[in-house]
Amino acid sequence: MTQPFPFAAIVGQDEMKRALILTAIDPRIGGVLVFGDRGTGKSTAVRALAALLPPIRAVEGCPVNSPRPEDIPDWAQVPSRRIVSRPTPVIDLPLGVTEDRVVGALDIERALTRGEKAFEPGLLARANRGYLYIDEVNLLEDHIVDLLLDVAASGENVVEREGLSIRHPARFVLVGSGNPEEGELRPQLLDRFGLSVEVASPKDIEARIEVIRRRDAYESDPEGFLRRWKREDGRIRTRILAARAALPALATPEAVLRDCAELCVALGSDGLRGELTLLRAARALAAWEGAAEVARAHVRTIAPSALRHRLRRDPLDEAGSTVRVGRVVEEVLG
Amino acid sequence: MSTSPLWARATLALRLLAVDPGGLAGIWLRARPSPVRDRLLAALPALPLPVRRLHPSVGDEALYGGVDLAATLAAGALRRSAGVLGRPAALVLPMAERATPGLAARLALALDSGAGHCLIALDEGAGADEALAPALADRLAFHLDLGPVGLREAPAFAPDAGALAAARAALRAVSVPPGAMADLARVAARLGIGSLRTPLLALRAARALAALDGRARVATADLRQAVELVYAPRATELPEPDPAPPDPAPPDQDRPETGDDGRTGAGDLRLPEELLLEAVAAALPADALARLAAARAARGARGSGAGAVQKGNRRGRPLPSRMGRIDGQARIDLVGTLRAAAPWQGVRRRERPGRDGLQVRPDDIRLKRFEDRSDRLLVFVVDASGSAALARLGEAKGAVELLLAEAYARRDHVALIAFRGTGAELLLPPTRSLVQTKRRLAGLPGGGGTPLAAGLRAALDLSLQARGRGMSPAVILLTDGRANIALDGRADRAAAAAEALGLARGLRARGIPGLVIDTGARPERALATLAGALDAPYLPLPRADARRLSAAVAAALGD
Numbered sequence: 001m002t003q004p005f006p007f008a009a010i011v012g013q014d015e016m017k018r019a020l021i022l023t024a025i026d027p028r029i030g031g032v033l034v035f036g037d038r039g040t041g042k043s044t045a046v047r048a049l050a051a052l053l054p055p056i057r058a059v060e061g062c063p064v065n066s067p068r069p070e071d072i073p074d075w076a077q078v079p080s081r082r083i084v085s086r087p088t089p090v091i092d093l094p095l096g097v098t099e100d101r102v103v104g105a106l107d108i109e110r111a112l113t114r115g116e117k118a119f120e121p122g123l124l125a126r127a128n129r130g131y132l133y134i135d136e137v138n139l140l141e142d143h144i145v146d147l148l149l150d151v152a153a154s155g156e157n158v159v160e161r162e163g164l165s166i167r168h169p170a171r172f173v174l175v176g177s178g179n180p181e182e183g184e185l186r187p188q189l190l191d192r193f194g195l196s197v198e199v200a201s202p203k204d205i206e207a208r209i210e211v212i213r214r215r216d217a218y219e220s221d222p223e224g225f226l227r228r229w230k231r232e233d234g235r236i237r238t239r240i241l242a243a244r245a246a247l248p249a250l251a252t253p254e255a256v257l258r259d260c261a262e263l264c265v266a267l268g269s270d271g272l273r274g275e276l277t278l279l280r281a282a283r284a285l286a287a288w289e290g291a292a293e294v295a296r297a298h299v300r301t302i303a304p305s306a307l308r309h310r311l312r313r314d315p316l317d318e319a320g321s322t323v324r325v326g327r328v329v330e331e332v333l334g
Numbered sequence: 335m336s337t338s339p340l341w342a343r344a345t346l347a348l349r350l351l352a353v354d355p356g357g358l359a360g361i362w363l364r365a366r367p368s369p370v371r372d373r374l375l376a377a378l379p380a381l382p383l384p385v386r387r388l389h390p391s392v393g394d395e396a397l398y399g400g401v402d403l404a405a406t407l408a409a410g411a412l413r414r415s416a417g418v419l420g421r422p423a424a425l426v427l428p429m430a431e432r433a434t435p436g437l438a439a440r441l442a443l444a445l446d447s448g449a450g451h452c453l454i455a456l457d458e459g460a461g462a463d464e465a466l467a468p469a470l471a472d473r474l475a476f477h478l479d480l481g482p483v484g485l486r487e488a489p490a491f492a493p494d495a496g497a498l499a500a501a502r503a504a505l506r507a508v509s510v511p512p513g514a515m516a517d518l519a520r521v522a523a524r525l526g527i528g529s530l531r532t533p534l535l536a537l538r539a540a541r542a543l544a545a546l547d548g549r550a551r552v553a554t555a556d557l558r559q560a561v562e563l564v565y566a567p568r569a570t571e572l573p574e575p576d577p578a579p580p581d582p583a584p585p586d587q588d589r590p591e592t593g594d595d596g597r598t599g600a601g602d603l604r605l606p607e608e609l610l611l612e613a614v615a616a617a618l619p620a621d622a623l624a625r626l627a628a629a630r631a632a633r634g635a636r637g638s639g640a641g642a643v644q645k646g647n648r649r650g651r652p653l654p655s656r657m658g659r660i661d662g663q664a665r666i667d668l669v670g671t672l673r674a675a676a677p678w679q680g681v682r683r684r685e686r687p688g689r690d691g692l693q694v695r696p697d698d699i700r701l702k703r704f705e706d707r708s709d710r711l712l713v714f715v716v717d718a719s720g721s722a723a724l725a726r727l728g729e730a731k732g733a734v735e736l737l738l739a740e741a742y743a744r745r746d747h748v749a750l751i752a753f754r755g756t757g758a759e760l761l762l763p764p765t766r767s768l769v770q771t772k773r774r775l776a777g778l779p780g781g782g783g784t785p786l787a788a789g790l791r792a793a794l795d796l797s798l799q800a801r802g803r804g805m806s807p808a809v810i811l812l813t814d815g816r817a818n819i820a821l822d823g824r825a826d827r828a829a830a831a832a833e834a835l836g837l838a839r840g841l842r843a844r845g846i847p848g849l850v851i852d853t854g855a856r857p858e859r860a861l862a863t864l865a866g867a868l869d870a871p872y873l874p875l876p877r878a879d880a881r882r883l884s885a886a887v888a889a890a891l892g893d
Contacts, residue, residue, distance in 0.1 A: 038472045039529035043446065095439050096394035099657055108401065108677045115681050136439040136469075143656060161697050162678065179469065201528045209519040212533050216515065219357070220506070 005218055006225070007048035008232035010041055011211045012202050018285075019195040019305050020049050021236070023173045025243045025284040029194040029277060031174035033137070033185070033309065036199030041211075042177040046133050049175075050090035052233050054241055056129055060084045063121040064128045064168045073168045075119045089130030091123050091172075095139055102147060103159050104166070119166045124157045127172040137176030138185045145189055148174070152192050194277045195302075196309035198322060243287035250283055251293035259299050259333060266328045269310035278306040296333055303329050338487035340480060344374055345491045347476035347563060351452060352380045352493060353501045353542040355424065358475035358535060359445050360453035362430070362466050365480035367458065370488045374480065375426070375454075380493040382502065383424040383452065390432040392418075397440060406677065422450035430466045431459035438467030445473050475535040477567035501545040508541045510552045521561060526571035536564040658701040670700030711747040711764050711805040712737070715793045716775075717813035717853065718754040719784040727780045730812045730853050737810075738771055747805060749796055750774060753789030755782035756823040760792060764800055783825060786817035787833035794837060797846045808847045809868075814854030815861030831860060838867035849873070 010017060019032045034042045058065040059072060060080035066072045069081045093102065104122035111117060123132070132148075134140060151157050157170040174192060178185070190196075202208050218225040257279065264274045282298040291298070308321040344363075351358050365371045378385050394400075399417030406413045418425065425441070427433060433441075433455075444451050453474060457466050471477065518533040527533075540560035544552045655667035657674075675698040682693040714734055718727060734750075741748050748771055750762040761774045790811070797807035817830040841848060848870035852861050857874035865872030 037528060038469060039531040041530075094398075094443065095436060096398060098394075106678075108406070111681050112406065112677050115684060117681060135443060139436050139439050162681075162695070201530055205520055205523055208523065208530060208533075209516045211530050212515045212519055212537065215530075215534055216510070216537055 003222055003226055004047040004051050005044050005215075006229035006233050007045065007052045008236060009214050009218070009225070009229045010045055010048065011214065012204075012207050013041060013045065013199055015305060016042070016045055016197045016199050018288075019197050020045060020175070021240060021288060022195065022281055022284040022302075023175075024049070024053055024240050025287055026247060026280055027171075027173050029173075029280050029284060031176070031193045031195070033190070033193035033196040034175070034177040034199060035180050035196065037201050038179060040199045040201050042199060043135050046090070046131075046135075046175050046177065049131070050087070052237055052240075053088035053090070053131075054237055055085045056088050057083050057085055058129070064125045064170075065089060065130070067129075071169075073166070075164075075166050076121075076168075089127055091127040091130065091132050093123055093132055093134045093140075093144075095134075095136055095141075097123070097144065099143065099147065102144060103151075103157055105159070106161050106164070117162055117164060119159070119164065121168070122157075124151055124170040124172070125168055128168070128170050130172055132172045132174050134174070134176045136178050137189075138178040138180070142186075145186065149188055149192060190309050191271075191273060193309065195281060195305040197305055198308075239288065242290075243284065246290070247283065247287045250287055250291075252279070252283060253293055253295075256282065256294045256296065256299060259296055262332050263299070263303060263307070263328065266332050267307055267311055267325065269307060274307055274310045278303060281306050300329055300333055336487065337489055338483045340478070340483050341370070341488040343563060344478045344480060344483075345377070345493075346559075347478060348374060348377055348380070349493050349498065349546060350539055350542040350563075351476070352382065352498045353545055354505055354538055355381055355383055355452040356422070356448070356450035357538040358452065358542065360425075360455065360474040361476045361478060362455045362457060362471050362474045363478050363480065364457045364459070364465075365478075368480070369485045370480050370483050371456070373485075373488055373490065375456075377491055377493055378424060378426070378454065380495060380498060381424045381452070382499075383422055383450070386418050386423040386425055388418065388425055388427045390427065390429045390434070390437065392437065394440075397444075419444045419449075419451065424452050424454065426454045426456065428456045428458070430455035430457045430470075433467060433470070435467055435469070438470045442469045442473055445470075472529050472531055475539055475564055479567075497546070500548075501542070504548070504550070505541060505545045507550055508544045508552060509550065510537065510541065514540070514552060514557055517557070518561070522565065525565055525569040527565060527568050528570075532564060532568060536560045539564050653703040655700040655702050657697070658699060659696065664701040664703075667700040667702045671698050674698040674700055709745070709747055709805050711749060711797075711800045711807045712741055713749045713751065713793050713796055713800075713807055713809045715751045715753070715758075715789045715809060715811045715813075716778070717784060717786070717789070717811075718752045718778055718780045718782075719814075719816075720754075720781045721784060721814055721816055721854075727778070730851075731775050731778070734775060734812070735772060738768055747800075749800075751789055751792045751796065752778055753785050753792070754780065755785070756788075756819055757785055758788040758792040760796065764796075764805070783819040784813070784817050785819035785821075785823075785830070786813060786815070787821050787830055787837055788819070789813075790834055790837040790841065791821065794841055794844070794846070797841070798844065801844075801846075808849070809841060809870075810849045810851065811868075812851045812853050813861070815852060815858035815864065816854075817860075834864060835867050838864050842867065842869045 007017070016032075016034055019034075023029050023032055034045070036042060056065065056067075058067055059069055059078060060082045062072050062078050063076050064073060065086070068083075069078075072078050100122065102122050102124055104125055105120055107116075107118045107120040151170050152172075152174060155169060155171045156167055158165070158167045160166070176185075176189075176193065202211065214225075260275050260278045260282070263278065267274075278299065279294075281302045282294050285298045285302050286294045289298070304322055304325045308325050311321045311324060347361055351361060363371070363374070388396075395415070395417070397417050397419050399415050399420055402413045402415040405415075425444075427441070441453060445453060453470070455466050455470060455474065459465050465471070515533070515537060518536050522533045522536075536557075537560070540552045540556040543556040543559055544550070547556070549556075655670040658664060671694065672692075675692065675694045678695075678698075679693060682695075683689070686693070714737075716727075716730055716734065738748060745766065747764045747766055748762070749760070749764045750771060752759055752761050761778065762771055765771065790809075793809045793811075797809060800807045817834045818825060818827045820826045820829040821833050838848075848865075848868045850861060850865040850868060850870050850872045852858055852872065852874040854861075854874075862872050862874075
């Protein structure tokens with residue numbers, strides 16, 4: 001596909017769009033999981049995000065997008081010292097990918113033609129400082145999942161081959177999408193995603209008509225359609241940049257910290273990751289909305305996305321996790 | 335002999351696909367290998383794409399390409415083999431019902447990529463529970479069934495290549511009347527079609543129809559035909575044949591508010607929804623709803639039939655090998671290992687000049703991997719309470735014995751839980767021993783209260799345990815359904831019923847398939863509710879003989 005569908009032109013699906021925008025404001029939120037029905041624009045939104053993200057500054061030609069010349073790993077031969085602006089990488093991790101493609105491997109071509117051992121970086125290197133997108137994440141092979149978990153936890157990719165030990169930073173926002181009917185996600189991987197979103201096809205008939213209308217306009221005349229929506233996308237990008245700038249100075253009142261902790265205790269979510277993510281997401285949301293400090297309303301808005309995938313399954317409670325989070329939010333935050 | 339309408343639809347679908355292969359994405363063709371199917375497939379070269387055949391267990395290397403080792407070594411430079419997906423192609427997938435979710439996902443990605451692929455999925459599935467993966471079915475514009483078509487009703491068919499090429503050229507310029515999209519969306523909603531891809535596919539089909547007809551604008555007839563082709567096989571609910579007045583009213587009220595431009599110019603552009611619905615209804619087979627119900631039931635019981643898929647390194651269908659260490663457990667893929675080692679021989683020989691022969695290092699080791707179906711475990715939860723004992727504990731025992739014989743033939747594991755008095759008891763942990771099970775069953779005494787919830791809890795615990803050990807559990811509940819003992823042993827009818835329902839939902843939440851057999855003298859309404867909570871088939875068998883019961887279980891759990 002030449003140009004992805006514009007982000008701003010996606011009809012509805014506000015929770016999904018918000019979650020993606022928040023990770024752009026604060027990458028430490030740690031990824032988004034989008035689960036839902038077929039044909040609801042999951043992959044469209046992620047691919048659209050790529051066009052929307054503000055560019056990053058990196059050393060020209062660096063395989064791991066290093067921000068400064070001194071950060072370039074020693075195995076990479078980067079002649080240039082120039083810092084250039086390049087689009088935030090959004091790397092697709094296809095389902096059938098091999099381990100070598102993910103972590104990188106020795107360059108077979110150079111070994112054969114010149115008898116040299118040279119490292120050929122993989123997808124993790126390319127995704128550094130950007131996004132790694134896995135469609136149908138629930139169908140990913142277990143050993144690739146293990147590998148991703150390991151790298152996501154340490155922020156560093158280590159490859160040992162042919163007597164060479166190669167390491168490079170690999171910090172990325174993990175975005176996964178899938179259809180729950182086709183398989184569950186392992187709890188360990190589930191927990192790695194900061195936010196989780198459930199999408200459904202819009203029930204409202206006018207929204208559905210609008211989806212079809214826009215999609216058709218895009219497919220019939222991509223250039224014209226993109227031109228029409230360019231300004232909207234630009235507006236979102238500007239707002240993301242403003243929110244990023246505002247984030248460090250944003251005040252976090254004691255009461256909000258308490259709210260986050262109480263929510264997590266009431267829901268019985270394991271570990272502290274839930275609290276941290278909830279707080280970070282609430283702060284990013286406050287920055288996005290231009291508030292001077294985080295308020296209870298922000299926590300309330302973001303709590304379902306930040307917590308619904310961290311609940312323990314209760315065999316006696318048939319309600320969906322979204323309902324359970326909603327119920328507890330009502331109880332705790334009043 | 336006249337042409338079968340199904341055949342007419344199939345040939346039209348193929349011609350439309352030839353006009354817009356990338357946009358319409360493909361055909362889901364349900365048909366066994368037959369002369370009729372061959373006749374349709376013979377027309378595939380009309381597609382403006384090379385035809386490539388796939389196999390349901392096609393590997394990633396064939397799909398995406400990989401390093402071509404022979405050519406690489408011969409040339410001394412990296413040579414890659416091209417994958418099937420490398421170039422736009424008309425992919426033909428025979429035995430599509432056997433494609434794994436993984437393959438379906440890969441093909442779906444390829445269709446989404448906009449590279450211009452299209453897919454002809456040949457589904458040879460026998461029953462409703464064997465079908466193309468939904469992720470793919472959703473993306474393919476046309477769902478066809480050639481099953482009932484005889485060869486004499488299917489006259490030979492040769493698409494006019496010139497006309498198709500002209501239509502392809504004209505396709506981009508075809509315009510759509512305002513309001514058509516709204517109508518397509520509304521009709522889809524009324525037919526219970528949730529996916530938003532479907533209306534888009536119908537719209538594209540309408541465009542292709544207009545182009546094929548040499549018109550520059552989509553007409554009502556095109557929309558009618560497109561809806562008939564694309565929507566009819568996907569309808570999940572049927573609108574009332576004679577819709578009540580309030581039903582069509584809301585869209586009419588919406589129109590002025592939203593300023594919809596559906597009424598521009600003459601009234602002929604305002605496409606009546608009813609007309610489109612009629613077209614769909616006409617194309618539906620008479621037993622459509624019955625088949626829908628069957629399909630849903632099959633989905634509920636899926637996974638129980640064959641056990642869940644498991645990956646391992648011992649046995650089963652081979653998967654691509656992967657890197658690993660020799661640990662004495664896994665089997666080494668010798669060819670894979672040698673292939674991994676081959677490119678490095680030159681470098682290694684230079685590093686250690688003294689050594690002759692092949693230099694294989696631990697990094698090169700490739701291990702074999704296999705995919706296997708896990709064993710099925712049938713957990714029988716038998717009501718041995720006083721009420722059931724009076725009714726027909728004996729019959730239930732007989733049925734279980736018959737099922738056991740069948741389970742033995744299929745190498746299923748069975749476990750037996752009985753509940754009576756104040757609690758449940760695991761009479762027999764998972765086993766394959768038929769004799770032991772029969773003996774325990776015969777010795778099962780009856781009497782006391784009905785602690786249904788306790789029985790279900792024991793079944794849930796056992797199922798989860800079994801799943802932890804790699805089995806696929808299914809729960810078969812035989813009871814008369816009058817729960818009267820709560821989990822804590824109190825005689826409290828209301829609490830007991832509520833707990834049983836809660837546990838049933840718990841079983842469903844864990845994806846454990848089930849079956850509820852009512853052994854009472856009269857069908858018990860509470861038990862049907864329980865089966866609903868379990869999402870399990872409910873079989874009231876007031877005068878069941880053991881053989882009928884066994885047949886019912888086999889049917890419901892899907893052989």
